[in-house]
Amino acid sequence: MTHSDHELMHRSRLGDAAAFDELVRRWESPIGRVVGRLLGTRAEVEDVCQEVFLRVLRAKDRYQESGAFSTWLYRIALNLARDTLRRRKRWSWLSLAEVEVESPAAGASESIDRRELGQQVELALAALPDKLREVLVLKHFGQLTFAEIAIVTALPTSTVKSRVQNALERLRGELSRRGIDEQDLPP
């Protein structure tokens, strides 16, 4: 039986550690995916994810079930990621060597190509302005709807949509600057 996020929060407020454990296990991957694309390096991503759930733990007593749990969680993650970016200015000196990519299956040349292409896309993504990258990451990696992103970022939905489209077009420009044309992209 699957419990809702609100229910798990309510139970953890009553002292049920297992409920909080379940909540963390449910959301650690989606949050890690978004924070990972916003920050880039693993150590920072782990710290921020840890901090996100620490804040949830601390705020559980005053949590109100007025909105979706996911938007609340993503807002915490986004704010923490923004703070980290502002503090460390990570992307300004991030080099290709620091981008951590999952190892492909050995001997698969197609996977290696995809891996290199993925690295280039990741660097192109990192080169986007923060405002555009945030909405694109929330949309693509967080799988949020435009309306949810509007709540998380406190922007109008129309602005969110135009930013996502703008981000994709800027990404295309960044990729062509790196010698990757749209013809190279798989359909």
Next chain:
Amino acid sequence: MNCNEARSLWIDLLYGETGDDNSAAVREHLDACPKCRQEFDILQRIRGQLDLVADQPMRVDLARLCLRSAEQWERSRRRWRRIGYLSAAAVILVTVFLSRQVRWELHDGQMLISWRNLVQEPRPVERPPTMPTPPEHLVSADYLRLRTQVIDRGPDAVFHFNSSDKGPSDSPRSHHKLRDQLFKSIDPPSESSI
């Protein structure tokens, strides 16, 4: 639907958030307009390209999380305790200060609270000790003695004496004035002249 209208709905179509009616209209336009079709295909490919970015599996360390939470709680408790001590000290200091500056008095069954004057009255400037003024009878005696002396000394002394002397008077003030003038203008009398 024209190109601009279709373009404004691309992003919804790309992420499957278009309503059925709009979706059909945009697709119809894309089929009819090769230029829009080409641009939309590029956007689709770039969107697909984002899937190539490797995913980092994330596992939150719950034990560390609980430890950090406990540490933060302890730190917060210490901070509040420190704030409590500082507040108590501040209250004591303010109470002591007020008790020295505020006067509480009970008059006819009524409590009177008044603020002490913090601005101190200026202290009188201490002047150097002046020569004691001789008693009045001595002033008259001096005058007589000096007058006698002046008469005995001759025309020069008379000249000094006459320049300031307005004659004896009964008022003590004129005695003082005369005495001062005489002391200034005439040498002290010698023993032999008195």
